[in-house]
Amino acid sequence: MKDHFYSLVDHATKSLQGGELFFATLVGETSDFVRFNHGKVRQATSVTQAHVELTLVHEGKRQSITISLSSRPDLDAARVDESLADLRKELQSQTADPYLVLPTEIRSSELEKKGRMPSRDEAVSDVVAAAEGLDLVGLLASGRICRGFASSTGQRNWHALDNFNFDWSTVHSADKAVKSFWAGSDWDRQELARRIDIARRRLGYLDKPSKKLTPGSYRTYLAPSAVDSLVRMLNWGGFSERSQRTKQSALQRLVDGEVQLSEAFTLAEHTAEGMVPLFDELGFARPGSVAMIQRGKHAGSLVSSRSAKEYGVTANGANEEEDMQSMVMDAGALPTNEVLRALDTGIYISNLWYLSVSDRNSCRITGLTRFETFWVEKGEIIAPVDVMRFDDSIYRIFGESLESLTSEREFSVNPGTYSHRSIDTSLLPGALLRDFRLTL
Amino acid sequence: MSERPESVAARFRKLPLRVDDATIRIAEEETSRVSVRDGVAEPSRVRLDRGAMIYVQIEGGIGYAATSDFSDEGLRAAADAASEWAKLSRGKSVFTSPPPKLPRPEGRYESKRGTTETLGRKEQVDLLLRECESAKIDSRIVERSASILSVRAEELLASHSGGEAFAEQYFLAPSLAVTAYDKGRSEGRSFGGRYGGFCQQGGFEILERAGFSGSGKQTAEEAIELLSAPNCPSGEMSLLLMPDQMMLQIHESIGHPLEIDRILGDERNYAGQSFVSLDMFGKYAYGSSLLNVTYDPTDPIEFASFAFDDEGTKAERVHLIKDGLLLRGLGGTTSASRLGDPSMAIATTRACAWNRPPIDRMSNLNVEPGTSSLEEMIASVELGVMMKTNLSWSIDDSRNKFQFGCEWGRMIRDGKLAEVVRSPNYRGISATFWRSLAMVGSPSTREVLGVPHCGKGEPNQVLRVGHASPACLFDKVVVFGGEA
Numbered sequence: 001m002k003d004h005f006y007s008l009v010d011h012a013t014k015s016l017q018g019g020e021l022f023f024a025t026l027v028g029e030t031s032d033f034v035r036f037n038h039g040k041v042r043q044a045t046s047v048t049q050a051h052v053e054l055t056l057v058h059e060g061k062r063q064s065i066t067i068s069l070s071s072r073p074d075l076d077a078a079r080v081d082e083s084l085a086d087l088r089k090e091l092q093s094q095t096a097d098p099y100l101v102l103p104t105e106i107r108s109s110e111l112e113k114k115g116r117m118p119s120r121d122e123a124v125s126d127v128v129a130a131a132e133g134l135d136l137v138g139l140l141a142s143g144r145i146c147r148g149f150a151s152s153t154g155q156r157n158w159h160a161l162d163n164f165n166f167d168w169s170t171v172h173s174a175d176k177a178v179k180s181f182w183a184g185s186d187w188d189r190q191e192l193a194r195r196i197d198i199a200r201r202r203l204g205y206l207d208k209p210s211k212k213l214t215p216g217s218y219r220t221y222l223a224p225s226a227v228d229s230l231v232r233m234l235n236w237g238g239f240s241e242r243s244q245r246t247k248q249s250a251l252q253r254l255v256d257g258e259v260q261l262s263e264a265f266t267l268a269e270h271t272a273e274g275m276v277p278l279f280d281e282l283g284f285a286r287p288g289s290v291a292m293i294q295r296g297k298h299a300g301s302l303v304s305s306r307s308a309k310e311y312g313v314t315a316n317g318a319n320e321e322e323d324m325q326s327m328v329m330d331a332g333a334l335p336t337n338e339v340l341r342a343l344d345t346g347i348y349i350s351n352l353w354y355l356s357v358s359d360r361n362s363c364r365i366t367g368l369t370r371f372e373t374f375w376v377e378k379g380e381i382i383a384p385v386d387v388m389r390f391d392d393s394i395y396r397i398f399g400e401s402l403e404s405l406t407s408e409r410e411f412s413v414n415p416g417t418y419s420h421r422s423i424d425t426s427l428l429p430g431a432l433l434r435d436f437r438l439t440l
Numbered sequence: 441m442s443e444r445p446e447s448v449a450a451r452f453r454k455l456p457l458r459v460d461d462a463t464i465r466i467a468e469e470e471t472s473r474v475s476v477r478d479g480v481a482e483p484s485r486v487r488l489d490r491g492a493m494i495y496v497q498i499e500g501g502i503g504y505a506a507t508s509d510f511s512d513e514g515l516r517a518a519a520d521a522a523s524e525w526a527k528l529s530r531g532k533s534v535f536t537s538p539p540p541k542l543p544r545p546e547g548r549y550e551s552k553r554g555t556t557e558t559l560g561r562k563e564q565v566d567l568l569l570r571e572c573e574s575a576k577i578d579s580r581i582v583e584r585s586a587s588i589l590s591v592r593a594e595e596l597l598a599s600h601s602g603g604e605a606f607a608e609q610y611f612l613a614p615s616l617a618v619t620a621y622d623k624g625r626s627e628g629r630s631f632g633g634r635y636g637g638f639c640q641q642g643g644f645e646i647l648e649r650a651g652f653s654g655s656g657k658q659t660a661e662e663a664i665e666l667l668s669a670p671n672c673p674s675g676e677m678s679l680l681l682m683p684d685q686m687m688l689q690i691h692e693s694i695g696h697p698l699e700i701d702r703i704l705g706d707e708r709n710y711a712g713q714s715f716v717s718l719d720m721f722g723k724y725a726y727g728s729s730l731l732n733v734t735y736d737p738t739d740p741i742e743f744a745s746f747a748f749d750d751e752g753t754k755a756e757r758v759h760l761i762k763d764g765l766l767l768r769g770l771g772g773t774t775s776a777s778r779l780g781d782p783s784m785a786i787a788t789t790r791a792c793a794w795n796r797p798p799i800d801r802m803s804n805l806n807v808e809p810g811t812s813s814l815e816e817m818i819a820s821v822e823l824g825v826m827m828k829t830n831l832s833w834s835i836d837d838s839r840n841k842f843q844f845g846c847e848w849g850r851m852i853r854d855g856k857l858a859e860v861v862r863s864p865n866y867r868g869i870s871a872t873f874w875r876s877l878a879m880v881g882s883p884s885t886r887e888v889l890g891v892p893h894c895g896k897g898e899p900n901q902v903l904r905v906g907h908a909s910p911a912c913l914f915d916k917v918v919v920f921g922g923e924a
Contacts (some may be wrong), residue, residue: 040534041534042534043797044504044528045506046525049491049508064483064486065488070514071514083488090484090561095481120525121528125532137706137709138709246619248583253624256624354712359922360626368836393923416900418895439843440843
């Protein structure tokens with residue numbers, strides 16, 4: 001895919017006319033998707049796809065088009081030619097883009113991480129065998145993921161990795177289940193079986209009759225997956241420079257210094273610890289880490305090159321949406337194996353679900369408990385809890401209510417596959433809260 | 441010039457496949473998004489996506505493979521991959537009896553466009569700039585943005601053994617949003633919601649039908665009004681939902697719970713399951729006797745109208761809920777086969793693009809109009825709130841406990857419209873909420889809207905869905921506002 005991509009950019013560069021600049025970004029993958037239900041195969045699909053965004057710049061004007069590649073050199077070169085002609089025509093009717101910024105330095109890079117992906121046979125047989133007797137439902141996605149950038153200035157960036165991501169639930173009954181995930185670069189049948197077996201054993205906690213809670217405030221532990229859901233919700237514009245400048249960030253009061261979170265709360269976009277490329281869509285290099293919240297106070301935002309030009313600040317490698325792709329939160333001091341003792345009596349929440357900002361001005365977020373939510377008394381799991389709705393402010397949850405964070409953190413790869421497989425990651429601790437507001 | 445899909449399908453048919461059933465679905469989509477923000481044109485987005493999904497069934501196993509390589513070698517490789525999956529899944533799939541043979545559709549569908557004239561990108565930019573400029577009414581307006589999403593989509597579904605259906609569709613979704621800010625508080629107002637609720641099928645006449653012209657000023661005025669509006673009060677009261685909130689209410693608490701693949705458990709790891717069980721069809725009172733819900737793929741302007749779904753099942757209008765009684769769910773030929781009742785199939789199994797296999801979706805799902813005028817509904821309310829335009833949405837794993845918020849609310853007191861309120865929210869439980877439906881608006885209150893980005897499925901799929909609804913009045917709903 002890399003050679004094909006670079007040769008198309010070389011081809012386009014040769015046809016440029018006076019003063020034109022050209023660059024292209026590639027998002028591609030060769031993926032096997034096996035969808036399971038009841039421990040059996042529901043749908044198995046192979047997908048080979050590569051989409052290239054071609055951008056032509058001339059006299060401060062820019063126009064882009066994204067095309068799907070066929071992988072046939074002659075056909076794709078012809079599509080690039082057609083696209084360039086269309087872009088050139090469109091540019092004629094445009095005015096200059098006041099926020100266009102392009103790299104002035106050429107920084108090429110290349111990263112290839114090879115792994116051992118499951119064969120199609122393994123993707124089906126290993127999971128079906130390990131799930132014997134279980135009601136397992138979920139998706140195994142595997143294969144190569146590629147990102148590329150190349151420009152007529154000669155810059156070349158390539159980022160390719162082999163990755164599998166198995167995201168599944170082992171269902172006990174009705175809406176009671178154990179949620180699990182396993183992502184990596186080396187498929188190992190025995191490790192898969194071990195992880196599914198852990199889920200099998202955890203089903204035992206769901207055997208007891210469930211407890212119905214009444215709305216109110218409860219002492220609560222949020223496992224790292226639940227913390228991930230809350231922080232990811234803030235990522236809907238919360239950390240964006242543009243959103244903050246236009247007063248649309250859900251974290252606006254934190255940004256404006258009106259409130260602050262607990263000193264234990266420190267969050268950064270840490271590209272160096274993630275899986276996304278070290279270059280952005282325009283070819284700029286991304287810094288290894290950008291602080292968002294430092295010891296409870298606003299510390300920075302995600303600034304795309306466009307926002308940088310508009311607001312006169314320095315870009316920091318953010319994508320156009322200005323959202324976090326490699327979230328890293330500092331750990332605390334609470335050992336994970338002491339969580340139940342520290343919780344004492346309250347709710348242990350493994351997963352949250354369907355979050356939405358219910359009041360942006362107060363950063364209030366609503367959502368629901370999902371799998372593996374338990375009622376705990378005196379450090380002992382007593383019973384699973386029926387689904388409850390929460391509606392509470394992040395300023396409270398991670399502010400006055402935050403008692404401690406776990407000393408161990410969980411690394412996860414976003415299992416999202418909208419349009420293409422995500423390589424966003426998070427490294428987050430669990431959080432013990434003095435209280436958490438349940439409303440329904 | 442790209443090869444016509446009919447020609448690609450003809451070459452697919454020449455492949456010597458040793459299968460029980462096979463189809464190719466060739467999809468090409470050209471998407472354009474033109475947008476402006478605060479008087480500046482943003483980089484416009486054009487996307488040309490073309491590829492094919494091959495489906496194969498061999499001795500009870502099924503497999504899929506997607507490719508954008510339409511050469512003979514590319515089609516062959518995809519067919520081989522699909523065949524390998526089919527063989528590997530034999531005896532290991534969710535099908536307890538052989539999967540159904542898919543229909544062999546024959547036909548053609550084309551969006552009805554009021555005008556085939558398209559606005560060029562410059563004309564679109566100029567139009568959007570004008571609307572945004574008209575929203576510049578107050579120094580407290582801190583952002584104005586507008587966009588037009590237009591799509592031309594072609595799809596050919598062809599069976600290896602003969603039969604093909606072709607669709608050429610045009611979609612348009614204008615959007616406009618304004619943010620106002622003062623004294624530490626921000627309020628937003630949008631035209632049809634932040635996610636393009638005024639989406640329809642057709643040509644650029646949709647802009648006029650949606651009333652886009654003039655939307656900038658009105659939206660800005662309402663955003664400014666919200667800055668000084670009191671918080672929505674809390675309590676149990678009557679709730680009058682306008683169509684641009686009704687569509688989300690229908691979508692989340694009728695559409696998704698009725699998807700048969702959820703009821704069969706396919707979505708339990710991702711999009712969730714359903715409080716609806718198979719034994720409820722034909723017996724369960726989903727709502728009050730005023731509730732009539734149709735699956736209607738025949739309205740030419742609605743967002744998800746078509747002639748055949750992506751399994752080749754012919755699309756027809758059917759009642760899912762009649763006079764409050766739940767009759768059937770949203771499942772296509774494959775799901776009906778899994779239920780053991782082929783008569784349950786309705787044409788709503790769809791894929792979002794060439795690179796995803798089809799699954800059960802809601803397509804066009806509508807609440808049928810009643811007989812009450814808006815004035816009659818308002819006059820009947822002692823204490824209540826009218827809510828417009830969805831802002832936040834959340835519902836549980838089983839599509840039961842929900843909480844929705846709107847951009848704009850207005851109190852109703854003693855049968856009359858009263859003050860505007862900000863941050864109106866409400867919550868309830870699907871299983872009981874629809875039984876509190878007290879009045880259904882007449883056709884004069886009906887609007888044809890939609891959800892351009894409905895997410896579901898593993899691998900994930902974002903799909904176009906249509907919803908038409910009148911305004912509706914509900915009794916005794918828990919309503920509340922934002923924090924003071």
